[in-house]
Amino acid sequence: MGCQFANAKSINDNTDKIKVLEEKCYVLQNKQVKADNNLRKLIENQHVAEREIQTLVKKNDAQRLAIDSLQDKCKSLEEAQSTDRENINGKIDATDNNVRTNQDQLQTRTLYGVIVVIVVLAIIVGVACWLTKRIKSGTSTIGDVRRAQEALQAAQTKMQEESVKLDNQLLAIVQKQLDASVTSANKTTGEPDHSLVVKLADEIARIETNLSKMDKSVRGYKQLVQAKDRMINNVRANGYEIISLLGQEYNDGMQFQTRFVPDESLPEGKRIITGMIKMQVNYNGKMIQPAEIVVSQNI
Template identity: 35%
Template sequence: MKKQLISALFLLSCFDAFAQVTKEDIGKEIKPLTEKVKSLQSENNKLKIEISSINSKIATVNQKLDTLNKKVQSNISDIQKTNSELNGKITNSETTTNQKFTQVDNSLSKNSLWSIIGILGAIIVSGLVYWLVSKRQTTDKTDVEAQISKTKKTLEEEGVKLDTKLTEVLETQLKLVQEERAKIPANKSEEIDHSLALKVADEIVRINKNLSNMDTNTKGLKQLSASVKRIEDNFAANGYDMPEILNKPFDPRMKMVANMVEDENLEKGSEVITKIIKPQVNFKGVMIQSAQVEVSVGQ
């Protein structure tokens, strides 16, 4: 019995000691949890305040939505009312317009028939007059063109006659010059006058240009061509020559005066001699007159 009592007292003392130790440990663990709870409660209070603010804003928005809905309903009602009024006005306008159209139709059928006939008659007469005037203008134009063509042909024939006489005179003068030079002794040096030769060269270029632009059926054209050929032969027999440069590529190194003219029909960058204003004339291989030409430049 005594041993049991001792054992019981020992167990109680051990349990009391264990309870004290456990209580201290639990207190240490509970303290941070308590602080966390307080922190959560503080945050919860903040959330409640924010939720309350949000609810207040939502209530305000709902009020505004209700106000807008009321305005929309009011606008719909006004639109329906306006639509009803417009339909009524359109119906009245259609009725009035139909009545006026009926009145106009009746008026036209009674009073405007002769007016329409008069207008159609005027149109027909105007068309007939226009046709007659156009026909007369065409006839006059044809007559004028025929007269111009006839005058041009006459002028060309007269020009051919004059140029033929001119070539005869130049040919005679060249022969005289050739005879005079033949009388000069070979050992005598004398400055030669090239003025006649240069004049002949200019006339050859001019006549050849005119020949290229004339109708091949022009009266006297063949005779003039033959005369020019004789002059060219006589020109060469006197020691003169004219290099053929027309329609040849232009070289800036050439000794000539060139007038540049843009030409869209040529390839870009190309330069061609398309007109001879003054020919190049050589005497016994030595240039005595430089050419003056027109050069077309491709763009």
């Protein structure tokens, strides 16, 4: 009996050990399954990461090629800009030289014009003195007076023609200066220099006043009017407005610097703007120079 009891106890102990081992084996199997699953996931993640790396490598290569291409384009643009800058500077220098040459020519021609005017004035004075002496001496005839009048009229016409010719040349030179100033302004920023346009406006004021007192049959009259109008339109394209008040009726509400001159040929009480000393100049709707006018009145 004792031996059987011992065997039974030994069997029970072994059975318990087997159960414990089975439980441990089951736990290990579960851990192995989890480890296999985790390993599988890691492998899958690794494959995904490898694919992403390959994609990034391809993108990186493409971006490197794009950067190289952009660098080449930037280099080409820099070279083109350098060439353009040299060309523009060369053109500006050439324009400046042309402007200086034209200014020298204008000064020379102006000198010639002044000489012609002086000669014509001398002729007028000489004819007037001669005619005065003839009248005082009582030896003048109607024919002499008529010839003197014709000579004076011819001299006056010659003066007007020379004046128109010089003004046409002046406007041509100012146009070249304006073209050069626009080219220079395109390279700079900030408030533009209005001095050249204001100077042009003052010249146009003088020209318009002279034209208003000149016969339209004078040689070069129409060309000067067209050149003057063309200059006004050209500066308008750059934001400038040159305003003429010539021929308008004057009223006390006009806030301009005004010079009044008597004129009995006007109807009584009339006041007409007959001269422009300075034109009103606006830039982008803002006045940069007020007008200065001459008003003929019969009051």
